Amino acid sequence: MTTLPPPRPLVSLRDLRVELGGRPILRSITANIGRGNVTALIGLNGSGKTTLLRTLVNEYPHKGTVQFHCGHDHSRPYPEAVGYVPQRLTLDARLPLTVGDFLALTLSRRPLFLGISKKVRAKSQAMLERVGVPECLNVPVEGLSGGQLQRVLLALALEPQPELLLLDEPAAGIDFKDQKKFYELISSINRETGVTVLLVSHDLNMVQAHAHDVLCLRDGAIQCQGHPTEILTPINMQLVFGAEMHMFPHRSGA
Ligand SMILES: Nc1ncnc2c1ncn2[C@@H]1O[C@H](COP(=O)(O)OP(=O)(O)OP(=O)(O)O)[C@@H](O)[C@H]1O
Ligand SMILES: [Mg+2]
Secondary structure, three states: OOOOOOOOOOEEEEEEEEEEOOEEEEEEEEEEEOOOOEEEEEOOOOOOHHHHHHHHOOOOOOEEEEEEOEOOOOOEOOOOOEEEEOOOOOOOOOOOOEHHHHHHHHHOOOOHHHOOOHHHHHHHHHHHHHOOOHHHOOOEHHHOOHHHHHHHHHHHHOOOOOOEEEEEOOOOOOOHHHHHHHHHHHHHHHHHHOOEEEEEOOOHHHHHHHOOEEEEEEOOEEEEEEOHHHHOOHHHHHHHHOOOOOOOOOOOOO
16 A cells, blocks of 8 residues: 655745844744644743744744745745734724724725725625624624634634634633634634644643644744644643643533
């Protein structure tokens, strides 16, 4: 029996180095982000997870190589679209905008004071339905719950359909039940669209349940990478987090 070679990664990082404020933050990262996979990026606070995501969206200069292999023949050098849900929303939440206005600002070229076209309104409604918050269209952004806001941001990141979806602690601050639903939503979007997902998470049980691959950072360097069952072991977690970790799988229906 012949063994097929692993599929070409969507992103290859080779000796990636990033310095910020004169300090090395990412140190010689070499890793592949598997095409069509959900890859979880884990590590302690300050280990460089956000820096890695921001480097992928070209926010930080780097040394070494970041190579994309996009398109049908994998030869296109950049993704047509990258969806990004940042760790923190820099938008002033006190802006008197409804979710519908907020989405229209991204979807429409015409100024908001001319009103929102029916087409854009319908599109916004469909985007919210896709992420399970159809009731939020006329809600002020500042009135959204943490879980609703994350879903609205996810809806934006999915438009236009990205080849790569970067999610930086997308479920932080959401209660356990909504968190579980949020991860299930990401998994179903990954299955249905084949989008490659790189997500930062501190919830190792969710990582175990939903990721195909885990990338562990410690002090800006890769400590280990592999399938969750190989990686999320007490010994590895001791190496990554420097503390004893025990995994308690979430019970279904909890
Ligand atoms: N713009 C910047 N200038 C200087 N240092 C920075 C900058 N951004 C991040 N850093 C530093 O880089 C290191 C990694 O930060 P980063 O935000 O990538 O960590 P993280 O793994 O995402 O942490 P957390 O889990 O807390 O979100 C930290 O020490 C941080 O202080
Ligand atoms: Mg971070």
